[in-house]
Amino acid sequence: MIVKGSIGAFAVGIAYLVLIWNRRLSGIVKSKRAELEQTNKSLQEAVEQLNDHDRMQREFINVTAHELQTPTQAIVGYSDLFYLRPESREEAITAIARNAERLGRLTHDILDVTKIEGHRLDLNKEKFDISEVVACAIEDIKRRVHDNNDSIKFQYTPRKIVVEADRMRISQVVSNL
Numbered sequence: 001m002i003v004k005g006s007i008g009a010f011a012v013g014i015a016y017l018v019l020i021w022n023r024r025l026s027g028i029v030k031s032k033r034a035e036l037e038q039t040n041k042s043l044q045e046a047v048e049q050l051n052d053h054d055r056m057q058r059e060f061i062n063v064t065a066h067e068l069q070t071p072t073q074a075i076v077g078y079s080d081l082f083y084l085r086p087e088s089r090e091e092a093i094t095a096i097a098r099n100a101e102r103l104g105r106l107t108h109d110i111l112d113v114t115k116i117e118g119h120r121l122d123l124n125k126e127k128f129d130i131s132e133v134v135a136c137a138i139e140d141i142k143r144r145v146h147d148n149n150d151s152i153k154f155q156y157t158p159r160k161i162v163v164e165a166d167r168m169r170i171s172q173v174v175s176n177l
Contacts (some may be wrong), residue, residue: 024075052173061073064106064110068103070102071099071102071103074095074096074099075096075103078095080090082171105160105175124167125167126166126167129160130162130163131158131160133170134158135156137174137175138154141154142154
């Protein structure tokens, strides 16, 4: 009888240990499942971000290709004028120069985007009067518009506003506006 009692007590002890171990393993499984679900959620968010980035990149490429095509076609067209209408040479040279400048600006913009995405864009901060930048941008656009349209008038009253920023980048922004 003592042997049966000892075996029974031993069996109850082992059953108790198995139950405790089972609860512990169940807790570990729940914890790992929660971690996997969180990791899965994070991965799904990353995939969505990559899909958004891919979509924006395709849009950027489409817009850029269109923007590059416009001045390129103008340059080719005005170059043809040299041969077809030599008397329009001055007009063609002006248009070619204007469109070549536009291509240069677009090229710089594309390079800036790649630098921004690569976290390699360096800013050269300096203090300057932003009204000078605005005045230069207005003069540039006046020259471009004057060749094509005399009905557009510009009015600008400069006010001294000193900022600390990258002058070249601010000039790009103002010119684009």
